[in-house]
Amino acid sequence: MASVELRNVWKIYGGKVQAVIDACWKCNDGEFFSILGPSGCGKSSTLRMIAGLEEITRGEILFDDRVVNKMPPSERNVAMVFENWALYPNLNVYENIAFPLRVRNLPEAEIDRKVKWAAEFLGLEPVLKTGVKHLSGGEMQRVSIGRAIVREPAVLIMDEPISHLDAGLRARMRDELKKQVAELGVTTLYITHDQVESMAMADRIAIMNLGRIQQVGTPLDIYYNPANEFVGGFIGEPPMNFTLCELVQEGENYFITSPSFRLQLDDICKARFLGYRGNPKLKLGVRPEDVLVSLTPMPNSFGLRVDFVEPQGDRTIISLQMNGDIFLAQVLGDLRPEVNQTVYVTFDQRHMHFFDVETGVNVLYMS
Ligand code: ADP
Ligand code: MG
Secondary structure (H helix, E strand, C coil), rough: CCCCEEEEEEEEEHHHHHHEEEEEECCCCCEEEEEECCCCCCCHHHHHHHHHCCCCCCCEECCCCCCCCCCCHHHHHHEECCCCCCCCCCCHHHHHHHHHHCCCCCCHHHHHHHHHHHHHHHHHHHHCEEHHHCCCCHHHHHHHHHHHHCCCCCCEECCCCCCCHHHHHHHHHHHHHHHHHHHHHEEEEEEEHHHHHHHCCCCCEEEECCEEEEEEEHHHHHCCCCEHHHHHHCCCCCEEEEEEEEEEECCCEEEEEEECCCEECHHHHHHCCCCCCCCCEEEEEECHHHHHCCCCCCCEEEEEEEEEEEECEEEEEEEEEEECCCEEEECCCCCCCCCCCCEEEEECEEEEEEEEEECCCECCCCC
């Protein structure tokens, strides 16, 4: 196994497409590390450089503190699992798993021992002699993992391995994959555009957008302490609400105001702003579950008109009219206001986020 580190890594295609811009991060030995971001943000380019399939335009990639820029892919000992699995359709499960070992001319007894180990580990023993075209999606996925792990890679890379499965199977495969990889203890780089997958599976996540790393952290850190507006909006479902506001100080008290509300900051939130000298015009970010709703006035609350109500059983999603934007609240399922009714709203002030209007940077980010 190995750690993987990127130092100021760039990928520029044809002298102009900046696919990866100055990436710096380190995945520790044995860690399950996810690279998350929208389609086209540079995830696959990053991992192809790590695997040695793509030249590094600038910067250094290190395995266990050793620069591998010039090392051919075959020597890096990286195994990859792709979305399209790329199994050999005319071979059975056994031969598909054995393939990378046959390429290396290992003795037959050793191949047999390793294939049987991988098959047992992945629960594929009953289908070892079956042709892969007769397998279910989940079984094919396991065969492709078997083929990757049978050579005992230093680093396992998975590029959107379950993105094309339907939702139910994806959730099951997610749990299964996580369990298997944890048992192996192999350093894993898991690439996905699906924030739910990253949040559920990864020890740490690197979030990318437009070629740049936005934040590296644990799922909880990224959720509760987003570095910028992009991260806040990308993580979480339903997504974070945003609206413009202004920070106003009146004597000892701080307020945030907008045409739709005036909210006094509590002591904890106020303390976070002590020493803040930046622009008082800010973009407020609040997640739907941190929007607290009541049918009657509460302390420090304000009235908003209900636009739409979506019951989801255990919870209700309420769309509210806020400064001409839609603001979503996620409340318990037994709260069902009427459309056009005025409800009373306040925010869980522990989880209010404030972003610079121009740069999107979280002005209260705790690094
Ligand atoms: P992701 O995997 O996050 O969807 P990619 O790394 O595949 O993103 O692509 C990042 C950017 O680089 C995209 O704009 C894509 O069009 C571009 N790109 C990827 N591969 C090539 C290539 N071989 N030549 C030119 N541009 C490429
Ligand atoms: Mg990709």
